Amino acid sequence: MIKTEMLRVFVEVARAGNLVRAAESLGRAPSAVSMTLKQLEAHLGQPLFESERKSRLTALGTYVFEMSNRELAHFDRTITALTDFASARRGEVRIAVVPSFAMTILPELVLEFTAASPNVRLDIHDMDSASIQRELDRERIDLGIVSDARQSAEVRLVELAEDHFGVVMRADNPLATCKKVSWQALAKADLIANPLCERIDEPELHGALARAHLRVHNTTTLLTMVRAGLGVTLLPELVCQQADSQITFRELASPVAPRRIDLISRARDTPSPATSAFAEFLTARMAERTDILLAKA
């Protein structure tokens, strides 16, 4: 049976034009090289060299030399691809991320990761948490960054950060003078309701939300309303990162349960090395972060 090693030996001898030097560069004794060559010739049934001195190739030798070179190059590329993939130097990671994270923290992390792993392709989509869950189930993505996910037999979960709710207002709003905003102070302001803050489980807030004249879904629109002075709203700090200096964020005097940002993946599957590497990179970098806005519990 013809093996790649035979081809490698033959190519080296043909290139060196000499068995001794070939043996040297292959790290073998000349006799071993001679025998391997004999074996290959036996398989082909024809000599590869014109004479015993391995300098001139026969027509068969020339053909085998060319084909072997191609084959070995192909083989070596394949092996490199395999080891690169296995060591996360190569691969593809499909990630879906909630917009608040995608627009604020993610870019710098991606920049750093791709600089270190230029051959790993990151495929980033942004969508809402429910869609991300669905896409993960369908194996259309490898990782998801969502808010308040639930761990399950299907879902592996790591907490990346905690995002605290606070009051978002225009910079000139009277509330901006306080360091922290109490429920009483908030009650006096015009509150704009939004889906994120409605999930907060806090009796004091429910009344205020019930009194709200305005309810806005889209975050960008919501911030535009605030900027226009139509009222204040309640949002996780991270979401406000998208805003400009016209917008001011203030903590609540009695903080409510933070909104968790979680990294999720399919529990039943071993992720690809590149996916693991990216996940580990993310969790490590997020664990290091001590920014006020994302202080861990």
Added chain:
Amino acid sequence: MIKTEMLRVFVEVARAGNLVRAAESLGRAPSAVSMTLKQLEAHLGQPLFESERKSRLTALGTYVFEMSNRELAHFDRTITALTDFASARRGEVRIAVVPSFAMTILPELVLEFTAASPNVRLDIHDMDSASIQRELDRERIDLGIVSDARQSAEVRLVELAEDHFGVVMRADNPLATCKKVSWQALAKADLIANPLCERIDEPELHGALARAHLRVHNTTTLLTMVRAGLGVTLLPELVCQQADSQITFRELASPVAPRRIDLISRARDTPSPATSAFAEFLTARMAERTDILLAKA
């Protein structure tokens, strides 16, 4: 070091989804397969299967499976190409042939050879003997079929056939009634000179040629002259094969030295297997032939 055999074993296990069946179709004991697989995983540093039961692949496994399939297909194609080339089932033979042979005997031989060796490409040129020699020297052809070549240290030569000179005339020429033409009879006819017959070393002929009023180089033109009744000429029988029923060929009463048809190749090179195969086929078929027109000496 990762070897093709490891990839082959892995692919078989992944395909079978089961180590025992894979071992069976590989003709190995399960333990051998298990160890080879372990070795591959050790090289990659990551598992290839989700669980110990070899049914579900990891992301790495899927990648390695795809790459290995491609690699093995490429490798097998290469080996097939090498063995096909070595056994003359594949290859290219560049041949230059003198027109007389190319237009008469060669076609049927080529037909038979290509039917038997469909993957051997025959590259046939026709040119005069001197050009063929030159092309062979320059390694632009592998084989030449020429007339009256000389053997040398550079040229390997095999005689393919002997071509006898005879008188070529229009069918209604009085000479056509004789079975063989004597010098005396020939002297009375109008002889058209041509380069082929001028090389004949025969005193009786020299006088006749000296008296010739016409001398024509191109064979086709020469035969047209004969057909037009301008005279008779002297040609090897093979050359006349191109002619039609209007032309009659008659042997000489006292035959002159035949024109040899030789197969030549470069003596210093081992020809490619396909070239050898074609050369052997040619000589064998020509040796078999007992046609009157090419009777061997």
Added chain:
DNA sequence: TTGATCATTTCATTTTTTCTGAAAGAAACT
């Protein structure tokens, strides 16, 4: 849950393959 069954791994041993080093045989150089 507990066996029962089947698949996989481990390990000591055997078999096969490959490598080495010495010596002989060939070609090229002087």
Added chain:
DNA sequence: AGTTTCTTTCAGAAAAAATGAAATGATCAA
């Protein structure tokens, strides 16, 4: 012819791969 350099041959050493038996682990059904 003599010398040098290269290649092959061969027997033994070393390495690699395969085997078979036993152990371990997983799955399924009661």
